[in-house]
Amino acid sequence: MNHLMKIKIYLILILVSTTIYTSPISFLKENLGNIKPYYKDLLLPNNLGHLFYSKEKKLFRDILLNYLKDNPKNITNYRIKFLLGYHYYRSKEYNKATEQFRSIVGRYNELNDYIFFYLGDSYRAQKKLVDAYQAYSLVTSKSIFSDIAVKNKLNILFKLKQYIHIKNFFQKESHYLENDALNFLFIKTLIQLGDEDTAILQLKKVWSHTEGKEKKRAENILIDFMKKGKRNSIISGLEYYNRCEYLLQKKKYNTIIKDFELSYSVRKDVNIDKDICLLKASVYSNKLKSIDYINRLNHLPFKLSKIQKYYLDYIEMLYIFNQEEYQDYINKSLITLKEYKDYPNNEKLYIKLIESYKKLKKEKKYYKYLKKYVSNEEFVQKRKEYLYKLWFHYYDIKNYKESLKYIKIYEKIRFDNLRDEVRNKYYIARLNINLKNKKRGLYQYFKLILEDPFNYYSYLALIHLQKMNLTKEEILFNVKKVKKDITSLKKEKLHFNNRVLKIYELITLNLRQLAIKELIFYQQTATSENSLLANAFFFKSLRLYRSSRSVKFKSLRKIAFFPNKYSFISFWKSFYPLKYAISVNKHSKRFKVDPYFSWGILREESAYNRYAKSHSNAYGLMQLLYPTAVETANRIGMKLNNYRDLYVPDTNIALGVKYLAVLLRMFKGNRFYAAASYNAGASNVKHWLKNHHADNLYDWCEKIPVEQTNKYIYKVIGAEHSYNILYTRGYFKIGKVNLFKAIFSKDKK
Secondary structure, three states: OHHHHHHHHHHHHHHHHHHHHHHHHHHHHHHHOOOHHHHHHHHOOOOOOHHHHOOOHHHHHHHHHHHHHOOOOOOOHHHHHHHHHHHHHHHHHHHHHHHHHHHHHOOOOHHHHHHHHHHHHHHHHHHHHHHHHHHHHHHOOOOOOHHHHHHHHHHHHHOOOOOHHHHHHHHHHHHHHHOOOHHHHEEEEHHHHHHHHHHHHHHHHHHHOOHHHHHHHHHHHHHHHHOOOOOOHHOHHHHHHHHHHHHHHHOHHHHHHHHHHHHHHHHOOOOOOHHHHHHHHHHHOOOOOOOOOHHHHHHOOOOOOOOHHHHHHHHHHHHHHOOOOOOHHHHHHHHHHHHHOOOOOOOHHHHHHHHHHOOOOHHHHHHHHHHHHOOOOOOOOOHHHHHHHHHHHHOOOOOOHHHHHHHHHOOOOOOOOOEEEEEEEHHHHHHHHHOOHHHHHHHHHHHHHHHHOHHHHHHHHHHHOOOOOOOHHHHHHHHHHHHOOOOOOHHHHHOHHHHHHHHHHHHHOHHHHHHHHHHHHHHHHOOOHHHHHHHHHHHHHHHHHHHHHOOHHHHOOHHOOOOOOOHHHHHHHHHOOOOOOHHHHHHHOOOOEEEEEEEEHHHHHOOOOOHHHHHHEOOOOOOHHHHHHHHHHHHHOOOOOHHHHHHHHHHHHHHHHHHHHHHHHOOOOOOOHHHHHHHHHHHHHHHHHHOOOOOHHHHHOOOHHHHHHHHHHHHHHHHHHHHHHHHHHOEEEEOEHHHHHHOOOOOOO
16 A cells, blocks of 8 residues: 555656746647746736736735745746846846846756846946946847847947947948948948048938938938038039939828929929829829929920930820820820830730729729739739639639630739638639539639648638538548548747747746747748747737737648647637637527637737727727617617627627627628628618629629728638537538548548
């Protein structure tokens, strides 16, 4: 018995030690998205994180200091000392911050760059410039503090009068001169070194490419040089033109109109290129009131170059288009495009030509020039949009062969968001089915569902497959084939990923804002697999529910990442939590609305944030306008005192679900129409139903002219589908085949 007791105690000790000392990555592999703050393991109060940001600074400090006193040999004390140092740093107690940071230098690999940066800041605040410089120098180029550390280092060198070191730095690292503040530091350094000619050249560049305060600052320094007799600092007409072109590229049209004047005068002193730039800005901003000046330029006694004539014609045509004289624009633009082939602004002329045919409702010509536009590979501005219009047009008129031709060209374009990518895959499958390529279409449907089950278009694909009466053998054959083709993510890369460990540490230290900064930086710089896994790992802890819709997340949506059904479901439940379950279930049952549809609306409207408020003054979880809420409240005998009542979750959910029930009743239970009405209003949906026809509901949704509403249906119905996959038993089936079992089963050799 004693022997058995010893074994039990030994096993318990192993279990406890494993719980306490499990590495972040091991924990990640076991249960994604479920992070326990380390201070729970260290027996610190649960409200420690809240105290950090509260007014109870002394209490927070005392807790940490007492812990260090009572546990002097704890191997994780470096974490406590970092948190204490950061607390002192935020409180501007730089002496104490320096003491804490110095005590853990070299002992905290994950947050070394934080330690060195805050140590440098603390030294600088104490005017210990040499120490600060040395600390900043230890911040690596991969840190989020890299650029600001470089800036601080250079400012310290300037204060220490180490001008030659600054000049040498900028000669080696010239890309830092894109920063205006560092550019002026370089100019001041050149002046201190007596290299005034180089300083003037640099100032001219700054003057030409900036505006506002920075432009004025450069101008003042140039004026000082002019007073000293530096004649080469006078700004030439060419530099005026360069500045105008720069602002034109930046679309600062109002600045150009304000800062520049037309140069034509009685003396015929004309800077035509600068004037053309000014006229472009005026016509782009629709502020060109007449084309008299263009006519005067065309009758000047000197000869205009061909490119100048082209630009004057170009400006005149845009003016005609803005005046809504579409037929005149078509006549003139066709002549110009023929005469001036391959000229720089022809793409813009072509776009306006296509828009003119659309305005005049000349459909044949419209699609003819759409095809001409996409056939020119140098035209890129509207290529994606026009390709989509073309393939959907041919799909709509049942010319599936032509539609497939253009959709395959469209497929080669880099997609900026997940929706465009999966929509394209869905319609390629549809087209193959319509063209009697059943085998290929089936495979594409299955690939879409298995790669990304939590998606609106995967939901549509699932519906189609459920209606096709497939045999069990066909289903399992396609599942097996898709599983073979999906590339697994390599989890082992994360075992030694310092950025992942760093974000994990910041979360466990309850430094949420810093963790989010690191996560954003990591998304921008890491390889796609690791970046997306970091997103997944920190999603729940940082409560960034909307991030799941990010394009940066799409690779994680492949089921091959997950070793089994349990980890797959537990991971995705983090994205689709049953928040406010009591209220949602109660009111959904009361008003006869599917609770998962309610959650789909709630998730999209507020991302579960009870205090959400929109620009249009919609409040709370289900984003209700106050007048709508009052009207709905009257229907169910509820009284609202003011808009603040809508921040109460149960009140907001009751009114939101009731309003949803009204819309569902209005459209005979159609969730797609109800979702569209929740976003755009029932009257708009009725108008679209009357004016936009399609063979089926799903194609009709694609024809909704308001892109925001189109996307809203995609998100809400997709979320409802995702909730059903995760929480409705037997939902994820085709015929009698449970897709989960088929996906996660180990294939027999």
